[in-house]
Amino acid sequence: MDRTLIQEILEVVEQAAIASAHLTGLGQKDEADAAAVEAMRKRMGDIQMQGKIVIGEGERDEAPMLYIGEEVGSGSGPGVDFAVDPCEGTNLCANSQRGSMAVLAASDRGGLFNAPDFYMKKLAAPPAAKGKVDIRKSATKNIRILSDCLGIAIPDLTIVVMDRARHKDLISEIRSTGARVQPISDGDVQAAIACGFAGTGTHCLMGIGAAPEGVISAAAMRALGGHFQGQLVYDPAIAQTSEWADYTKEGNIKRLNEMGITDIDKIYEANELASGENVVFAGSGITDGLLFDGVKFEKDCTRTSSLIISTLDKSARFTNTVHIKDGAKSISLK
Ligand code: VTB
Secondary structure: OOOHHHHHHHHHHHHHHHHHHOOOOOOOHHHHHHHHHHHHHHHHHOOOOEEEEEEOOOOOOOOOOOOOOOEEOOOOOOEEEEEEEEEEOHHHHHOOOOOOEEEEEEEEOOOEOOOOOOEEEEEEEOHHHOOOOOOOOOHHHHHHHHHHHHOOOHHHOEEEEEOOHHHHHHHHHHHHHOOEEEEEOOOHHHHHHHOOOOOOOOOEEEEEEEHHHHHHHHHHHHHHOOEEEEEEEOOHHHHOOHHHOOOOHHHHHHHHHHOOOOOOOOEEEHHHHEOOOOEEEEEEEOOOOOOOOOOEEOOOEEEEEEEEEEOOOOEEEEEEEEEEOOOOOOOOOO
16 A cells, blocks of 8 residues: 555545435435445545455445455555445434544555454543553543543543443443543444544543444554554343344354354454554545534535545544535635
């Protein structure tokens, strides 16, 4: 991978965000997702690379595009692996709520963990707490460590947790320390990455979300130097999701083993989930969010706001792009 890829990858997420944004607020989550998938795939096709989707919309038989194993790009050039989530937070997009975005992570061949479509217990925290907080420790202990590392009093810490039945005890425990809980309905990628920046008002992400999204968060946090750890969740009694109504713990363990994952309780560090020599995270807002704004449609242009974090040049670029319409007469500065 080289730096020229950064610009191309930016355009990939911008195009996906614009495509989904046309459907914001229409209550059509599948359509919003499909539009982003199509736009992402189309723009990827123009990149000189031998790209491969390692985390995508699912297996080939359940997803017509951006399925796991799909080859993307021109077919010549560097080998690049992609973990994509073209419309992260489809419910947020469909309901015109904050926090949906088009995201991907890219790395050299073999540089991203091929996460199964399972759940993952996650812990994300700012760079100052990297390696000090630990997913093996209790929430109470981690909050004390976080407070010490950040120099922020516990009552001033905000811990983001997905608003799910499985987190009832976790939320009670966090509140009992005096720290604030911010429950979110969706979008734990944005919450995890927000921990990597000071000033976002988000100090830590705790709890269980989807594993594929965990790899994308890990790539961003690795490039930022933030803390991220993940552990696969295979017990339906812990995940407490209707998605797994017909699944058993034993069946899930068998599925993991069949995928070659035998150390099922392994705790993955950010640099194991995103292990390539170089990793790039790219996200573009569909709706407004903590990190960047959503797509704005104007008379003569469309504006996108994005973030690219890259180990290639050790940068986090916040970009605003004006996409100019044919025949545009007036483009305002902001
Ligand atoms: C998780 C989370 C995502 O969807 O995948 C969630 O990681 C779905 O979780 O950020 P449930 O199955 O518990 O509803 C998101 O919130 C959005 O894609």
